[in-house]
Amino acid sequence: MAELVKLNIDGIDVQIEKGQSILDAAKKVNIRIPTLCHHEDLCVAGNCRVCVVEQEGRNTLTPSCATPAEEGMVIKTSTPKVRRARKDLMALLVSEHNTQCTTCYRSTNCELQDLAAEYNVDNNIYLSVLKEDLEIDKSSWSIEKDDSKCIRCQRCVRTCAELQHVNALAVTERGRDMKISTFMHLPMNEIVCTNCGQCITHCPTGALTERRYYDEIWEAIDDPEKHVVINTAPSVRVALGEMLGFPVGTRVTGKMVTALKKMGFDSVLDTDFSADLTIIEEANELLQRLKDALVHKKDVALPMITSCSPGWVKFIEHMYPEHLAHLSSCKSPQQMFGALTKTYYAEKKGIDPSKIISVAGMPCAAKKYEANRPEMRDSGYHDVDAGLTTREIGHMIKQSGINFLELEDSNFDSIMGESSGAGVIFGATGGVMEAALRTAYFVITGRPVPFDNLNITPVRGLKGIKETSVKFENCLPEYSFLEGVEAKFAIAHGLINARQIMDQIVAGESPYHFIEIMACPGGCIGGGGQPIPTNDEIRKKRIKAIYDEDMNKPIRMSHENPEIIKIYEDFLQKPLGEKSHHLLHTKYRKRKRY
Amino acid sequence: MAEVKELVNELVDKYGRERKSLLPILQGIHLERNYLSKEAMLEVAKQLDLSAAEIYGTASFYSFLDTKADGKYKIRVCKSITCEMKGKSDIIKTLEDMLKIKVGETTEGKRFSLLETNCLGLCDQGPAMLINEEYYTKLTAAKVRKILGEYIRNKY
Ligand code: SF4
Ligand code: SF4
Ligand code: SF4
Ligand code: FES
Ligand code: FES
Numbered sequence: 001m002a003e004l005v006k007l008n009i010d011g012i013d014v015q016i017e018k019g020q021s022i023l024d025a026a027k028k029v030n031i032r033i034p035t036l037c038h039h040e041d042l043c044v045a046g047n048c049r050v051c052v053v054e055q056e057g058r059n060t061l062t063p064s065c066a067t068p069a070e071e072g073m074v075i076k077t078s079t080p081k082v083r084r085a086r087k088d089l090m091a092l093l094v095s096e097h098n099t100q101c102t103t104c105y106r107s108t109n110c111e112l113q114d115l116a117a118e119y120n121v122d123n124n125i126y127l128s129v130l131k132e133d134l135e136i137d138k139s140s141w142s143i144e145k146d147d148s149k150c151i152r153c154q155r156c157v158r159t160c161a162e163l164q165h166v167n168a169l170a171v172t173e174r175g176r177d178m179k180i181s182t183f184m185h186l187p188m189n190e191i192v193c194t195n196c197g198q199c200i201t202h203c204p205t206g207a208l209t210e211r212r213y214y215d216e217i218w219e220a221i222d223d224p225e226k227h228v229v230i231n232t233a234p235s236v237r238v239a240l241g242e243m244l245g246f247p248v249g250t251r252v253t254g255k256m257v258t259a260l261k262k263m264g265f266d267s268v269l270d271t272d273f274s275a276d277l278t279i280i281e282e283a284n285e286l287l288q289r290l291k292d293a294l295v296h297k298k299d300v301a302l303p304m305i306t307s308c309s310p311g312w313v314k315f316i317e318h319m320y321p322e323h324l325a326h327l328s329s330c331k332s333p334q335q336m337f338g339a340l341t342k343t344y345y346a347e348k349k350g351i352d353p354s355k356i357i358s359v360a361g362m363p364c365a366a367k368k369y370e371a372n373r374p375e376m377r378d379s380g381y382h383d384v385d386a387g388l389t390t391r392e393i394g395h396m397i398k399q400s401g402i403n404f405l406e407l408e409d410s411n412f413d414s415i416m417g418e419s420s421g422a423g424v425i426f427g428a429t430g431g432v433m434e435a436a437l438r439t440a441y442f443v444i445t446g447r448p449v450p451f452d453n454l455n456i457t458p459v460r461g462l463k464g465i466k467e468t469s470v471k472f473e474n475c476l477p478e479y480s481f482l483e484g485v486e487a488k489f490a491i492a493h494g495l496i497n498a499r500q501i502m503d504q505i506v507a508g509e510s511p512y513h514f515i516e517i518m519a520c521p522g523g524c525i526g527g528g529g530q531p532i533p534t535n536d537e538i539r540k541k542r543i544k545a546i547y548d549e550d551m552n553k554p555i556r557m558s559h560e561n562p563e564i565i566k567i568y569e570d571f572l573q574k575p576l577g578e579k580s581h582h583l584l585h586t587k588y589r590k591r592k593r594y
Numbered sequence: 595m596a597e598v599k600e601l602v603n604e605l606v607d608k609y610g611r612e613r614k615s616l617l618p619i620l621q622g623i624h625l626e627r628n629y630l631s632k633e634a635m636l637e638v639a640k641q642l643d644l645s646a647a648e649i650y651g652t653a654s655f656y657s658f659l660d661t662k663a664d665g666k667y668k669i670r671v672c673k674s675i676t677c678e679m680k681g682k683s684d685i686i687k688t689l690e691d692m693l694k695i696k697v698g699e700t701t702e703g704k705r706f707s708l709l710e711t712n713c714l715g716l717c718d719q720g721p722a723m724l725i726n727e728e729y730y731t732k733l734t735a736a737k738v739r740k741i742l743g744e745y746i747r748n749k750y
Contacts, residue, residue: 168645168647
């Protein structure tokens with residue numbers, strides 16, 4: 001057991017592991033100390049100083065986030081000196097801030113605004129020194145960067161470095177010219193950025209936000225000529241409630257569907273349907289590759305890696321352009337959905353695809369970029385017209401004046417509204433792997449995967465890289481080449497972990513057959529488009545909600561989803577068939593690493 | 595650009611590929627090339643496997659590493675508080691008038707770049723400036739006209 005230290009905070013004795021900060025110790029006894037540059041996911045920066053406290057025996061104030069708790073410390077967190085200092089700091093921050101809360105996207109969800117309000121900062125203490133020539137960078141499909149709202153806490157810089165290992169953002173210049181910027185101040189669409197949006201969810205203010213598209217969607221909804229279809233990803237339904245008055249971890253699937261219908265979407269469908277479809281295509285692709293390798297002794301790229309996280313896809317395109325063959329050729333569920341909306345759906349419903357606006361409700365910032373990749377037009381139209389984040393959907397629901405808390409539940413529309421529990425768990429890290437194994441094992445052996453209740457627990461949880469293996473026995477004749485084979489699997493989330501996996505592959509030392517990678521820590525439930533804040537405590541609750549949703553589904557394997565069976569009968573014919581190749585699979589491109 | 599590549603290669607061989615080699619490498623390029631071009635920084639990023647943004651962040655932190663100014667003569671006027679109080683703005687104004695450029699800019703033909711810099715350690719003799727390695731102190735507008743006049747006449 002780790003060594004404990006004992007200290008006293010505001011008259012309360014606290015014991016805490018050595019190495020933890022004063023801030024951690026205070027949290028333990030429910031004493032709240034305000035913070036700005038601190039974030040649970042990131043290393044300590046100690047640059048904002050709003051977390052200062054008084055420490056007995058010291059004249060100067062102590063930053064509690066950056067100071068380890070020590071035996072015998074006596075700390076006071078709310079003295080006149082502390083309050084004066086905090087208020088002064090807030091006044092300084094406000095003096096260089098573009099304080100336009102009434103028009104700011106982060107208003108009511110902004111840490112700077114909260115603290116300024118809490119300390120009732122007097123705007124007249126310091127002259128405004130806001131720089132005037134700051135332009136908002138709207139060059140990226142996904143990310144908007146507004147330096148006039150930046151407090152230079154560097155949370156974004158640390159996020160992009162520590163969680164994602166992309167280092168797209170850096171502290172540049174110095175002194176009063178210091179700003180958070182890119183290589184030579186290039187616009188966001190010209191740099192090496194994965195569009196993952198993690199910098200957004202870690203930004204305390206409105207300086208980094210997603211590029212918003214909801215006004216265009218409202219316009220389409222109001223246009224009687226247009227048939228507006230939305231599909232919503234699994235992670236949206238377990239997080240949306242947080243923005244609308246529900247506790248973290250509440251599933252609001254039915255209410256969300258009702259709200260979207262009330263808002264005027266012509267059809268509210270489920271991305272989980274195309275997640276199920278992804279599983280069928282991807283599992284078959286994996287089996288094909290294994291067969292090519294084992295039976296035909298062909299030189300195929302193994303391990304195969306999932307391709308449903310567009311942040312991850314852009315990452316590998318930039319960082320490992322020579323290793324793109326490892327990526328599954330399957331499009332993400334969003335893009336499969338889009339391509340089918342304007343073909344299969346349009347055909348079945350008898351609607352002119354040029355009149356369809358297909359919208360994707362996603363926990364993701366990168367999917368906005370993905371929707372605008374030039375190759376994503378296989379339906380003959382723009383497959384996905386716009387991607388909305390969970391946050392944008394929350395805003396739209398508020399704008400419609402709907403009382404979300406009191407809303408009745410309803411079901412997704414059909415067709416393309418039915419899903420299995422396997423499609424649902426796509427939202428959590430390990431979920432795609434679990435879903436794929438449930439189906440692949442069944443295809444290979446004709447029996448369900450040998451885990452209690454189909455729950456493949458080794459692939460679950462927040463560990464950065466997870467591993468499991470499955471031995472195939474008593475295979476069906478067609479798959480006899482896998483008899484006795486022990487297949488190895490790995491799961492990584494957060495691009496820093498993806499890098500480890502890739503470096504292993506580059507070195508030729510990867511022991512795996514199939515790998516799931518998600519760009520965002522925790523998987524999509526922790527996506528760059530999810531409600532803010534997101535931290536491990538919140539991630540765990542959203543993950544639990546996802547697995548609860550899975551357990552409540554009558555069908556829990558993708559290949560048993562009746563709508564999936566039907567789409568192959570009526571339209572696609574067979575997995576990896578010609579139509580599938582045209583509509584559901586894609587190619588990748590090499591990009592520059594620096 | 596093969597040349598920049600060669601230079602960076604040489605410097606990397608000399609100082610190593612670790613993160614701590616970054617500054618000596620940047621200084622080395624600066625010494626040879628007078629400034630850090632975009633291509634040079636990208637080449638360093640590649641060789642050290644660091645992101646381009648990190649290279650730029652480091653380079654732009656130091657006022658003696660130029661990422662833009664590429665004039666043959668770099669005039670660096672101290673902008674720190676003592677020189678500021680002793681009349682640095684007059685000095686800047688005189689220089690701007692004579693060179694017909696603003697701070698941060700380079701004259702046509704790349705002869706002079708006008709820059710501000712942090713304290714030069716000559717506070718007791720401010721306002722102070724540097725032209726390349728030469729320092730000039732106790733500046734007045736008249737003195738600046740004389741010094742710069744000589745550069746313009748003699749040292750093309
Ligand atoms: S970032 Fe926060 S404080 Fe600044 S304008 Fe937006 S809501 Fe207000
Ligand atoms: S952009 Fe946001 S996270 Fe980054 S330094 Fe500015 S305020 Fe902090
Ligand atoms: S979107 Fe992701 S990769 Fe791009 S700057 Fe933000 S954290 Fe870095
Ligand atoms: S939160 Fe402690 S210094 Fe910023
Ligand atoms: S303040 Fe100008 S040299 Fe020190």
